[in-house]
Amino acid sequence: MLISTTNIIEGHPVRTYLGIVTGEAIMGANIFRDLFAGIRDIVGGRSAAWEKEIQKAREVALQEMESRAQMLGADAVIGVDLDYEVVGQNGSMMMVTASGTAVKLG
Secondary structure, eight states: OEEOSSSOBTTBOEEEEEEEEEEEEEEOHHHHHHHHHTGGGEETTEEHHHHHHHHHHHHHHHHHHHHHHHHTTOSEEEEEEEEEEEESGGGOEEEEEEEEEEEEEO
16 A cells, blocks of 8 residues: 555546545553663664654554555555654653545546
């Protein structure tokens, strides 16, 4: 399946718009505790542990969005947007949301 942040896929006109699809992933408090325990891996202002967890959450959100698009019979998801939010009591969780428009291509 094609996934794009653009509203068109060159050479593949949109035949049918099937609707908005989303995917979400939430990293819980245990992950934050583990990451703080490994804070010593910060080099140059970056934390490899944080980056790995955020990458994993982003992949889960995109896979979930793609799965929902497949259930609609989509060939692609266009206009994809990724959002990152801190949620929960005292910011104890991080949520990654992927959203886009499921389409059938011509």
